[in-house]
Amino acid sequence: MKFDKIIKSSVKCLILTPLRTFLSLLGIIIGIAGVVAVINLGESTKEKIKEFVSLMGSDTFRIDVSDLLNPAVEVAIKQPPSRRLTIEDFVMIKKLCPHVEEVCELLSVVYPTKDENLMINTFGTLPNFANLAKIKLIKGRFINDTDIQYRRYVCVLEQSPLIIKIFGKIPSIGEILTFGTEKFELVGIVKREKLLFPGRETILEAYVPYTTVIERIRNVYGEIYVSVEKPQDVKIAMKEVDEILRSLFVGKQPYKTFSHEVLLKESLKTVSTSTLLMTGIAILSLIVGSIGIMNVMFISVVERTREIGIRKSVGATKKDILVQFLLESTLICVIGGIIGILLGLAVTYYLTPILQIKFVISKTGIVVGMLFSMFCGILSGTLPSIRASNLEPLEALRYE
């Protein structure tokens, strides 16, 4: 039998027995869609983490001081009050660490707006943050030393369509803006390539003097950003800062330092591990799917015993029968694979906005999906096909 005729015959058989074909397809579609969706979501999450971590830049590192206890708690558990980091400490760090370029703390305070879906996230910071975070000035100026010194109620807004949504118009420099119950004078509008935290659509970012925030909200601790001149200096600068912090917090270590590189590696490792685990589960479901196909193919061989006898009686060779059955199972898996890949991509496409991650089409997911579906098709079709091809024509014709 010529190959084109075998293909036609197999396709005809699949089309003319729709229920059997659909049931076989179902297992493989779900399995492949699972694999593709998991791999794709893993890739999308990795991209998001890379984007998020890159906000820090490869020439900065972070010191997390959130382990410092709230002073009220310290009193309650009768602990001597911990030492706090002050602007003077930052100046000292900058002075004593030759590889440190800038040190700056970010204190985040979130204010509600009239629209309950929208928020303003203010970052109490120092003037050097503009330089450290490579902020581009659009209008006016950034926080300056005088603002810090006199704890002024001034703010700098991040350029965003949310400004109009929240304030009804683009406010001019010098205008007084209300954040919650506080009033701040607008001194500038800036732009960053990427925002500090996810939720670009609903959170407007603003910068205010560090001292203004610390005066109002004493119990909040944020993160300290340290920048270096060259990315390769990060490690040595971390060591230098660590030594100073050790001397400041004798006997305690209420801080952790994270470099861009370490954070990225650790986050990606976590995502890779969970992706691998999820892929493993998805592959398991795929194996169950292919066993399902094997089952359907076996039943199909039994159901079609007489048909095999008829085909053999009119001249089909063992090879003709073997190829036809193998092709049928492979076709089921390839078609199922394609539908599964599309479904997996669709699932990822609709899940990414909910998970607030970027939609990425993973080539690995598609290749793995395609290879697995072909492998399952051949694997699940082989045994039933061999069984079908080995049937004796007379025996098959007499099968009831």
Added chain:
Amino acid sequence: MNKKEILIELNQVCKTYYKNIAIQVLKGINLSIYDNEFLCIMGPSGSGKTTLLSLIGCLDKPTSGKIFVDKVDTTQLSDDSLALLRNKKFGFIFQNFNLIPYLDVLHNVWLPLWYTKTSVFSSEKEEKEYVVEIIKKVGLGHRIGHKPTELSGGEQQRVAIARALINKPKVLLADEPTGNLDTKTGSTIIELFHKLKQEDKITIVLVTHNPAIGKQTQRVVLLQDGEIVSDNSVSNS
């Protein structure tokens, strides 16, 4: 009749089935089938008629003995060579029609051509036209797109005949072709066989219980307990 060429020759053919005990179905059959002969194999149930027909048509292999088709010893051929021989030389008609249920009349009849090694047709269109022509020949031109379940018993048997004829076989092997049909429809099928023998010079080997059908054929071979007990061509000669 003896002047005619021998098409199929069975030499001391035995067939034994082994299922817990050995059952010898055919015992040393010697039979010559001539070109363009209309042969009828008759006998009581279990006498080995269908087994004999299956051995002639290379659907089964004898336990011992030789079977020659066109002077080729088929007992020496591989399974694939036997498949090709069935495709080229034989057309089968069964009591229960044996049509593929999900294929329509056109594709059921077309089936043997799919397994033909070298096609005589230059295009698929030409091949299809030929299939349609054969379907029309058995009087089913109006049923081409119908599935077997949508046809009457007589029509299904005509589809089986059309399928058997599609590869222009030398021999038509029919196992109780009228067994599932009423007398009138059965008669038209037998008439069709006679027509095929006359017009297309096809050799027909038919297995039946029905003595009336046997009377309409040239030669009747009577089987009993796996042995030929009478052969009217031998007694005539």
